[in-house]
Amino acid sequence: xxxxxxxxxxxxxxxxxxxxxxxxxxxxxxxxxxxxxxxxxxxxxxxxxxxxxxxxxxxxxxxxxxxxxxxxxxxxxxxxxxxxxxxxxxxxxxxxxxxxxxxxxxxxxxxxxxxxxxxxxxxxxxxxxxxxxxxxxxxxxxxxxxxxxxxxxxxxxxxxxxxxxxxxxxxxxxxxxxxxxxxxxxxxxxxxxxxxxxxxxxxxxxxxxxxxxxxxxxxxxxxxxxxxxxxxxxxxxxxxxxxxxxxxxxxxxxxxxxxxxxxxxxxxxxxxxxxxxxxxxxxxxxxxxxxxxxxxxxxxxxxxxxxxxxxxxxxxxxxxxxxxxxxxxxxxxxxxxxxxxxxxxxxxxxxxxxxxxxxxxxxxxxxxxxxxxxxxxxxxxxxxxxxxxxxxxxxxxxxxxxxxxxxxxxxxxxxxxxxxxxxxxxxxxxxxxxxxxxxxxxxxxxxxxxxxxxxxxxxxxxxxxxxxxxxxxxxxxxxxxxxxxxxxxxxxxxxxxxxxxxxxxxxxxxxxxxxxxxxxxxxxxxxxxxxxxxxxxxxxxxxxxxxxxxxxxxxxxxxxxxxxxxxxxxxxxxxxxxxxxxxxxxxxxxxxxxxxxxxxxxxxxxxxxxxxxxxxxxxxxxxxxxxxxxxxxxxxxxxxxxxxxxxxxxxxxxxxxxxxxxxxxxxxxxxxxxxxxxxxxxxxxxxxxxxxxxxxxxxxxxxxxxxxxxxxxxxxxxxxxxxxxxxxxxxxxxxx
Numbered sequence: 001x002x003x004x005x006x007x008x009x010x011x012x013x014x015x016x017x018x019x020x021x022x023x024x025x026x027x028x029x030x031x032x033x034x035x036x037x038x039x040x041x042x043x044x045x046x047x048x049x050x051x052x053x054x055x056x057x058x059x060x061x062x063x064x065x066x067x068x069x070x071x072x073x074x075x076x077x078x079x080x081x082x083x084x085x086x087x088x089x090x091x092x093x094x095x096x097x098x099x100x101x102x103x104x105x106x107x108x109x110x111x112x113x114x115x116x117x118x119x120x121x122x123x124x125x126x127x128x129x130x131x132x133x134x135x136x137x138x139x140x141x142x143x144x145x146x147x148x149x150x151x152x153x154x155x156x157x158x159x160x161x162x163x164x165x166x167x168x169x170x171x172x173x174x175x176x177x178x179x180x181x182x183x184x185x186x187x188x189x190x191x192x193x194x195x196x197x198x199x200x201x202x203x204x205x206x207x208x209x210x211x212x213x214x215x216x217x218x219x220x221x222x223x224x225x226x227x228x229x230x231x232x233x234x235x236x237x238x239x240x241x242x243x244x245x246x247x248x249x250x251x252x253x254x255x256x257x258x259x260x261x262x263x264x265x266x267x268x269x270x271x272x273x274x275x276x277x278x279x280x281x282x283x284x285x286x287x288x289x290x291x292x293x294x295x296x297x298x299x300x301x302x303x304x305x306x307x308x309x310x311x312x313x314x315x316x317x318x319x320x321x322x323x324x325x326x327x328x329x330x331x332x333x334x335x336x337x338x339x340x341x342x343x344x345x346x347x348x349x350x351x352x353x354x355x356x357x358x359x360x361x362x363x364x365x366x367x368x369x370x371x372x373x374x375x376x377x378x379x380x381x382x383x384x385x386x387x388x389x390x391x392x393x394x395x396x397x398x399x400x401x402x403x404x405x406x407x408x409x410x411x412x413x414x415x416x417x418x419x420x421x422x423x424x425x426x427x428x429x430x431x432x433x434x435x436x437x438x439x440x441x442x443x444x445x446x447x448x449x450x451x452x453x454x455x456x457x458x459x460x461x462x463x464x465x466x467x468x469x470x471x472x473x474x475x476x477x478x479x480x481x482x483x484x485x486x487x488x489x490x491x492x493x494x495x496x497x498x499x500x501x502x503x504x505x506x507x508x509x510x511x512x513x514x515x516x517x518x519x520x521x522x523x524x525x526x527x528x529x530x531x532x533x534x535x536x537x538x539x540x541x542x543x544x545x546x547x548x549x550x551x552x553x554x555x556x557x558x559x560x561x562x563x564x565x566x567x568x569x570x571x572x573x574x575x576x577x578x579x580x581x582x583x584x585x586x587x588x589x590x591x592x593x594x595x596x597x598x599x600x601x602x603x604x605x606x607x608x609x610x611x612x613x614x615x616x617x618x619x620x621x622x623x624x625x626x627x628x629x630x631x632x633x634x635x636x637x638x639x640x641x642x643x644x645x646x647x648x649x650x651x652x653x654x655x656x657x658x659x660x661x662x663x664x665x666x667x668x669x670x671x672x673x674x675x676x677x678x679x680x681x682x683x684x685x686x687x688x689x690x691x692x693x694x695x696x697x698x699x700x701x702x703x704x705x706x707x708x709x710x711x712x713x714x715x716x717x718x719x720x721x722x723x724x725x726x727x728x729x730x731x732x733x734x735x736x
Contacts, residue, residue: 006031006071013414015435017422017500018074018455020414025086028075032094035068036101042483043111053114054151055121055158059165060543062461062486072098073455080453081504082416083445088200092193099192103185106172119166121151122159157709161543164708167313173301180300187297194286194293195661201281202655203447205274206246208281211254211267214241221259223380226250228511246271247442248449249508256364256379268361272650276631283654284630290660291619291626306620310666315554315673315712319621322613322669328726329610329672330641332735336603341643344370360644367601375597379519381590387580388440388507388516391523394576395530398566401575402696404428405537407436419443425537434458434537435500440516442506449506450525452532452560456500458539458547462486463495499548501536503529515580520594524567531563532556540705547707553667555712557674558681559704565682568598569690599734604643606672606733611641613669615652616659620666630654677716679732680724 005011005022013019042063049057079091105111154162169175173184212234213219219227219242229250230242237243244250244267251271258264275283291306298309307319316322345358348366358366368378396407406426413422419441425434437455442448505525510516518526532549535556539548549556566572570591577586618637619626626633631651658664681699688695702719717723730736 004031006067007034009065009067009070014410014412015424015432015498015500017413017435018070018416020074020416022414023074025090028071028090029094031071032068032075032098035066035071036097038063038065038067038483039101039105042485043105043108045483045485047108047110047114053117055118055154055162056488057485058114058118059162060158060488063483065483068101070456077453077455077502078416080447080451081439081445081502082443083203091196095192095196096189099188100185103172103181103188106169106174107181107185109174112169112174115165115169118151119162122154122162157542157546160546160709160711164545171301171309171313176300184297184300187293187300191290191293191297194290198283198286198290198661199447199657201275201283201286202657202661205281205655206448207444209246209270209274211244211263211270212239212241213244213263218260218263219258221257222253223257223383225380225383225508225511225514225517226253226257228514229508232509232511246274246448248506249442252364253379255361256368258365261362261365264361264365265359269647269650272360272647272652275654276649276651283660284651287630287653287660288626291622294620294665295622295625305623307617307666310620314552314667314670316669319617322617325673325676326610326613326617326669329606332726332730333603333606333610333733334641336735337607337643340601340604347373358644360647363644371597371600375593375600377590377593377597379521382520382577382586382594383517384579384581385577385586385590386518386520386523387578388518390576390578390580391518391526392438394572395526397575398572399530399534401691402693403534403538403700404693405433417443432498434498436533436537437500437502439502439504440507441509446504446506450529451504452501452529452536452549453504454499454501454536454548456497457544457550458497458499458536458541459544460494460496460540460542462489463493496540499536499539501533501548503533505529517580520567524564527563527567528560531560534563535559535704535707538700538704539707541707541709543709546709549707551708552712553663554670554673555677555716557670558677558716561671561674561678562681562699565678565685566690568595570595571690602733603735607641607643609672611638612652612656612658613672614638614641615656616664616666616668619653619659676726676729677724679729680727681716681720682732683728684720 004027005019006027010016011019046058046061051057075087075091075094079087173181176184213230219230222230227242230244233245233250234241234243244254246267251267254267255264258267275281277284294306298304298306301309303309303312305319307322311318311322316325341358341363344363344366345356347370348358348362349356351366351369372378399405399407405428407423408426410422410424413424413435415422415437417439420437420439423436423438424432425436427433439446503526505522507518507522507526508516536548541547544550570588573586573591573594577591578584579586615634615638618633630653631649634651634653635646653660659666659668664670685692685695698719703715706715713723727736
């Protein structure tokens, strides 16, 4: 009988990485069910403990094998990066089961009572306005009124874990009555399936559209890179001519360069009408259900709106503070944005006639012409100097220069697709820091966009001999596999279990005649996701749930957006930007034109992000069930941030995965919030030199390595010395 690889915690791979070469589709379900069983047994060991509850025996206790974490990390990461119909069907089947399991833990009364008892040993209602713990300091226990030993003081990280554990139960409904918990279970189950269906509909609708061209005249204006990619896409499907899709590397260049206005309109409409209507991939009804279920969930838990529920655990803290930021940005950027649109319309009328009416599918096209006229710069000019292999060297080299770390490719580490590469990341002293997977190219089973994720979190704890753990197969798992509680031991004997991080992107693919050549925008995307990866790579927390990117959503984008700043720094570009054929460095005048054009349409881009934030907040500050027409509601929600008249039939909401199926519901403002932070933080690098090791080390020590172990403002002020202001962003953008 074949062994299920998930049933052996010791995979026998380098750094115990996931054995992708051994995993089959049929392995996931039994491994998930076994992981659920072991989770239940682990919780029972905690609740059956006859000793009074303490932080160490209830909150900080570890298990020898978190099998469910291991298998679900692999499954759901691949569901985004390398899925198929069978995996989609399995996700539909298992997601409700996993949701029910999570509910069972959070609604376990005996478990909650133990957590609550520990919380009350330390809880000081005056510590913070909302009565929760202040995790920025060492937490001392409440005076004991019983003849019991006083519990030990907690470190800031332990205090944060306790706070999150207790609040996690309460916010999940542990304090509700039986009827409330029953309804919450139903809501959670429905939301799990609906968010999954929303994402699957979006991917299927995106994949379903193709613009197949056979007349070369229709390619007028398109650069060779776009033509070559389209020819390759057609060839891969056994078709003649050129094939354009709605995936970013195809869609973006087409809207920017194609001279044929009608084809640009077709592409724009195809993209912006995805998942509308009542067809099989329509998402309008799903949107209504998701918004209402989130509202009902929040109100069931005692909050007026879903935004109130979400923002209680964000730096912003309240909807008023979010709107204050969005309003500040509108006041500062709206007039400059209108001026930018007017300038693009002026050049369009200069070229096409005085009665020409600029439409959304024209903006990138004529914007490119204005940029060329003003700066003589476009994405295709930089592309020959940005060969992916050299960009990788440049980005990795930047990390080496800042932090002293190095990257070593290891072909012995299994990967889930031939496009994927695996690296060992080594610290300045040569010690092992992390495994990094890179996955750069689009394919049919991969979601669009770019993201960082992890297959294993970092943690520090007792050194368990993994080779001695019980091994089994589904048939005898129950007999051989039982969790063992590992109470905290002498910290001197603990090991630092390092993370396995993954970068997933959708860059322009190599063609038959050219290597993968990136735009500067794609380099910025690389740097962005690499910033997230550094957050994971440098993680140095005791608890996995506070490690790396496990921070407040409006703080998580700081490391990523800070890295984007390097993209237009000449001293960085000069380390790797060279012509892919001649090896000649990127010309100095081209770099200068990049710098000069950096703020081209920056106000338009800001207002676009603000409009998304307004749309998000409009849905999640509702106090009554949402019954309106989705397209009508959308038009009204972001009307004050619109620079074009709405095109009938288009709709962003139904494909807006960030706020509907992702983690940014009532949180899309986070991008602009973090942009304020990153501009303020990068000003420190600029002040001391962009490669200054001391500044980088302080950023690593104060931000990157600390994860969510303390309140983000505490961490930021420790790095910066003060709270951030919007001034650095306005200065960087040339607004002030």
